[in-house]
Amino acid sequence: MSLVIRFKNFLDETGNIARFTGRFFSVGIKPRYEHKEFFNQCYIIGYRSLPLVGLTAFIMGLVLTMQLRPSLVDYGVESQLPVMVGLAIVREIGPVITALIFAGKIGSSIGAELGSMKVTEQIDAMTVSGIKPFKYLVATRVLATTLMLPLLTILGDAISLFGAYLGVNIRSVTSFDLFFLQVFKSLDFSDVLPAITKTLFFGFAVGIVGCYKGFNSTKGTQGVGISANSAVVLSSVLIFIIDLLAVQITELLGLN
């Protein structure tokens, strides 16, 4: 494929996703609301992601602490380890890693689920049965990802900090109270708020991209696989782009 065609396809796709997002705001958030399906999706998307998010967050906190210690020891500031780790986790690593794990697990499953519903005509069957698929399938999932990711991030941060506490205690002894006192003393509202706010956007991106890819899945099992795969790739890239923008915006707002 020539570069020109690729670029044109890229622009087409961007336009289509923008239109899909526009449809979410124009159609998706008007009544009637699909409460039952929304709560069902919150359960599936939020609760069922907990073990994976918890495990990765714990390991991350532990490993990060073990990796940071030698450098801090070199500079003679080992006592600052909880502060460093706490800031890194809450401000950046927690939100981004949780979002990436979330994109991998939830983005792909939404892409595959809606994709296979599309190719087996289940979405058409809904329309025929008097259900608006955009409301029933898309709006509920996007709202659920948008609301669940911040909650998962907060939980992930907490578990990660606990991992970090254990990490600190491998080589030295710190009490639980002292560790968390140090962490929270160094954390400001201006560290926490932007970090959690951006996860709303990460969650929204994962939901929209997953649904968009699923809804536009092409025939055949291969098409469904491609939807799932490209949903993960695209939402992961978007997470980094949004992260970049978020940093700029918090800086502009003087929240640093």
Added chain:
Amino acid sequence: METATKEQVIVIKDLVKAFGDKKILDGFNLTVEKGSNVVILGKSGSGKSVLIKCIIGLLQSDSGSIHVFKENISQMTEDELDQARSKIGFLFQSNALYDSMTIRENLEFPLIRHWVDISKEEVERLVNEALENVDLLHTLDMMPSELSGGMLKRVALARTMILRPEVILYDEPTTGLDPVTSREIENLILKLQKKNHTSSIIISHDMNCVKNTADLVVLLLEGKCYIKGTYEELKQSTDENIKQFFE
């Protein structure tokens, strides 16, 4: 024939539908009378599914008109379409059962959506009755993935029938099934047609199915209604385009 006296349920005039610059339907005309089964023959990819998806408003036609019960489908708003769809049944080629739901939930779904005020007991009763009609009451709490192809087709048929539609569109109801199961499905179609006095359009290239179910056979070729007649009439034809279906 008593054609002149019968009510016309579906009237399609000069229907055109293109995807990009590929014209799939190009001036298609068809009339379906009350109580009759019209079979649409046509090669794979000739636009048969596109045609019936236009009739139920899943696809928007480019020009021409589709009247179902004297109402123009192509000019309806979403809400009017929803209304009209409660009187039209659609059996999808791939069954399109929701695979995250049990058979019971699959059947309840159209009921509680189209008949908003329906009581719980009534839903229960209708679901049971629909499944009894296709001899699958014991699958009530199973998932679609636990059923065989023929059973899935029967459940899909039950779901299509549950709203007692007056018009039913069947997209290749016997394709991919073994001959015995195919006969079962045909008999069910005929049985339910008698019971509910429905009119239907059946897409098929299974000549046994055509022979058993069709009151009128229409050949869709190059986007137009190439010829129509009874099964016997078409069977006698010497036209190459028709003969290939009977070989």
